[in-house]
Amino acid sequence: MKPTVKPQDISxxxxxxxxxPFDVLGMHPVKVKNKKAIAVRAYFYDVKESYVYVPEEDTLYPMEQTPGTGFFxxxxxxxxxxxRYQLETLDDNGQRTRFxxxxxxxxxxxxxxxxxxxxxxxxxxxxxxxxHLMNHQGVDGALFAVWAPSAKRVSVVGDFNHWDGRRHPMRxxxxxxxxxxxxxxxxEGDLYKFEIKTQLGHLYLKTDPYAFYCQRRPETSSIIANINKFQWEDQEWLIKREHENPLNRPVSIYEVHLGSWKRVTEENNRFLTYRELADQLIPYVKEMGYTHIELLPVAEHPFDESWGYQVTGYYAPTSRFGQPEDLMYLINASHNAGIGVIVDWVPAHFPRDSFGLPYFDGTFxxxxADPRRGEHKDWGTLxxxxxxxxxxxxxxANAxxxxxxxxxxxxxxxxxASMLYLDYSKKEGEWIPNRFGGRENLEAIDFIKEMNAKAYEYFPGVMTIAEESTAWPGVSHPVHLGGLGFMFKWNMGWMNDMLTYMSKDxxxxRYHHGMITFALLYAFHENFVLVLxxxxxxxxxxxxxxxxxxxxxxxxxxxxxxYGFMMGHPGKKLLFMGSEFGQWIEWDSNKGLDWNLLDYEPHxxxxxxxxxxxxxxxTxxxxxxxxxxxxxxEWIDFYDSDNSVISFMRKSLERDQDTLVFVCNFTPVPRHNYRIGAPLPGFYKEIINSDWHIYGGSGIDNGGGCTADSLPWQGQPYSLDISLPPLGTVILKIS
Incomplete structure (x- = not known):
């Protein structure tokens, strides 16, 4: 019988x-000799015979093959x-398959x-x-969907079809x-990719941009995963978070690279798994008093030395440490320990790896398309x-x-910053101005605002934090007030000034005293996180x-x-792992921290x-x-550059008795009978002194505290006569 479709469609x-292909294959109403009928069509590349199986009749109906083709x-x-029907095939080896x-x-x-x-x-x-795994029309299987508007053809390929793009072309x-x-x-667990045929006839094998799980590098296939089966036990945490404002809460962040916090050296220096990290990292963070951990990017990435900042799987947690539910286990354990989890997110650029996003469907x-808009030359990314x-x-949606x-x-x-400015790290002629002739990336700004607005609309109580190093105004101001909408901004200026100051003899x-005080000129222009x-x-x-x-x-x-000065300075706090016990050498992402240093008393x-x-x-x-x-x-005194001493107060604005006094001596010279102003009468308890013996200091302190004298000083109605330890920070509180 002559096929009911055109030869060009078969071709x-x-x-x-x-x-x-749904226009041709599958079940279709047709006319045969001017009478209505039903046709079932299929195309195979390696079968000898094909049949239609009708379950309600338990009958096989042979299909007719068009000569010279695989069309049945x-x-x-x-x-x-x-x-309802199924297909059954017989191959050259005599193998029958029904599906x-x-x-x-x-x-x-x-x-x-x-x-x-x-x-x-x-x-x-x-x-x-x-x-997405699902039951569709009473049959279990997986829905695949991908955006590739300029492709000539897109197919799903995997072990299930021998990675043959002819077998499962998409509509x-x-x-x-x-x-x-x-x-x-x-x-679940089946491997897959998308095979894309471009308009020029080139074939690309692409990882699914929306894959929930991917193979561990150097392999690059996507993996079918059900990420909805984990049983969360953090509902109390989520409800509490929804009703709290992080601006008014303590935020002390322990920044962690999961691949190098600890390694299992006796097992070929392997990574800890997400679940092992839950058992070891979370109790440590809780004991150390941090309120949050911040994870360097956990999305899938091919190159370890990128630390996760060159992402190829935006919706897939890296398989280096386990499966998606294992990361959920880590976050769930963190919440149950009272620790929040922040994740580094990288929407500014992506790597050029051919299996990823670049030139995805044969087009930009x-x-x-224009490298003056589309390339980060410094990073080699797009x-x-x-x-x-x-x-x-x-x-x-990824955020x-x-x-x-x-x-x-x-x-x-x-x-x-690289998103906000079209000329970021570019020379004259390497960038294109916006439609108004300016250097601002207007589309990126709109994206940032939308992302922040939607994050707070759908998830009240969460935080979005900008690593932004310029003087762009309103980074942490709400979108409806003209800001970018972040809750916090990293204070890169404070970090640079203080590290420069502290590294000096x-x-x-005394000649660089302004580096300590300068950040207070802008400290309240944004909601800052102080970062080391x-x-x-x-x-x-x-x-x-x-x-x-x-x-x-x-x-x-x-x-x-x-560290004592940092704790008193306005702004939330962030400290990178290892810095809390005095790592001597630079961070090396290929090995664990030097935990053996804790065998030594100073550490x-x-x-x-x-x-x-x-x-x-x-507290x-x-x-x-x-x-x-x-x-x-409120400053008490920031003029004493000769002695490199500063003093200031932190206030709760609700109770005067909560006021804390900080005094920092940045020279190795002890200073006894050093007088500073005090706001209130009474006894000021010394609650922290960085020079106490228990911290490795010389032991110069104030005997538990001191009583304010009725002697006005430095603009305050009272004053304190205190001993300043060498290279020390003292924190006093009215008791």
Whole structure:
């Protein structure tokens, strides 16, 4: 019998170039001799015979093969309505296989899904695109959907079809650019990719941009995963978070690179798993008094030395440490220990790896075509095209995805400055001005605002934090007030000034006194996080301890004095792992921290000091309650540059009795009978002294505290006669 389809359609199917194979294959109403009938069609490349199996009849109907092709067709002249069926094939080896026909299933994505995605406003697009296990028309399988508008053909390939792109070509959904296919009988753990044939006939194998799980490097396949099966036990935490404002809460962050916090050296220096980290990292963070951990990027990435900042799997936690539910276990354990989790997020750029996003469908899809808009030469990466609705949707939904599916409490957005400025790290002629002739990236700014607005709309109580190093105004101001909408901004200026100051010989610090005080000129323009991050202990910058001048005792004393000052300075706090116990060498991402240093007393005592500082910070409202208000800080004296001494107060604004007095001596000279102003009468208890013996100091203190004299001093109605330890910070509280 002559086929009921045109030869060119058979040829297009055979060449795997038909934009909608559902128009040809599967079940279709036809006319045979001017009478209505039903046809079932299939195309195979390696079978001898093919049949239609009708379960309700338990009958096989042979299909007729068009000579010279793999096209098979069976006509049912007595049927006019669709019916359930399966296909059965016989190959050259005599192997019979019965299976559901991929092209018998209706489309799943709705017109609303496609419309909202095209508008850039489908904020749960991760529940539609990618791969999703489901039951469709009574059959278990997996839905695949991918955006590739300029592709000639897109197929799903994997072990299940011998990685042959001819076997499972997808259907294009109208003008949306989205390709879709439901494949029955697939299961969790199956590997897959998208094979994309470009308009020029080139074949690309691409990892799923929305994959929930991927192979561990150097392999690059996506893995079918069900990320909805984990049993969360953090509902109490989430409810509490929703009703709290981090601006008014203590935020002391322990920044962690999961691959190098600890290694199992006796097992070939392997990584700890997410679950092992839950058992070891979380109790340590809790004991040390931190309120949050911040994880360097946990999304999948191919190159270890990128530390996760060159992402290829935006929706997939890295498989280096386990499966998706294992990361959920870690976050769940953190919440149950009272610790929040912040994740570094990288929407500024992506790597050029050919299996990833670059040139995805044979065109510049996620990136710009013009390298003056689309390249970060310093990093060798590509810049997202934020002006394209679907790209913006991919990124905004990705931020929401981590809040939604992984219950994280915050994202720290990497390299914000590079997103804001078109000429970032570029020379004249290497960038293109915006439509107004300026250097601002208007599309990126709109994306950032939308991401922040939606994060707080859908997940009240979370944090978005900008790593932003310029003077861009209103980074941490709400979008509706003209800001970018972040809750916090990293205080890079404070970090640079203080590290420069602290690295100087104390003899010369008197000439750089303004470096201590300068940050207070802008401290309340934004909601800041004071950061001593991973970036400051790599690439020849030395560890924090090694940056300090002097002999070994002075290095530790300098660092303790610095940490004490940091705790009193307005702003939330962040310290990179290892800095809490005095790592001597720079951070090396290929090995664990030098935990053996804790066998030595100076490191033990520094760790205890940081722990005690954190606990003071969490229990003293003056240090966090009104952190972003200028009324919470008052200088006592910042003029004493000759002695390199500063003194100031932190206030809670609710109770005068919560006021804390900080005095910092940044020289190795003890200063007895040093008088400072005091706001109130009474006894001032010495609650922390970085020079106490228990912290490795010389033991110069104030005998537990001192009583204010009725002698006005430095603009205050009272004064204190105190002893200042060498290279020390003293914290006093009215009792």
């Amino acid at each position: 297009a199917i055979g060449n795997s170039e038909h934009r909608d 067709e069976a006509i049912f002249p007595e049927r006019q309505e669709p019916f 559901h026909d991929v092209y018998s299933f209706w489309p799943i994505l709705t017109e609303d899904d496609l419309y909202l995605f095209g508008e850039g406003r489908h904020y749960k697009i991760y529940e539609k695109l990618g791969c 294009m959904r109208g003008a949306s650019g989205v390709w879709e296919l439901f494949i029955p009988d697939l299961k 899809l996620y990136e710009h 810049i997202f095209n934020y002006g394209r609705n679907e790209v913006r949707n991919f990124l905004v 929401l995805f981590w809040f939604d599916k992984y219950h994280i409490d915050g994202i720290r957005v990497d390299a914000v 104390p003899l010369y610090r 991050s991973h970036d400051e202990v790599v690439h020849g910058k030395r560890s924090l301890l090694d940056k300090m001048p002097g002999d070994m005792w002075q290095k530790f004393a300098n660092l303790r004095a610095f 033990q005592k520094l760790q205890r000091y940081v722990r005690d500082l954190n606990h003071v910070y969490k 003293e409202p003056a240090l966090y309650r009104h952190d972003s208000k200028y009324q919470s800080f």
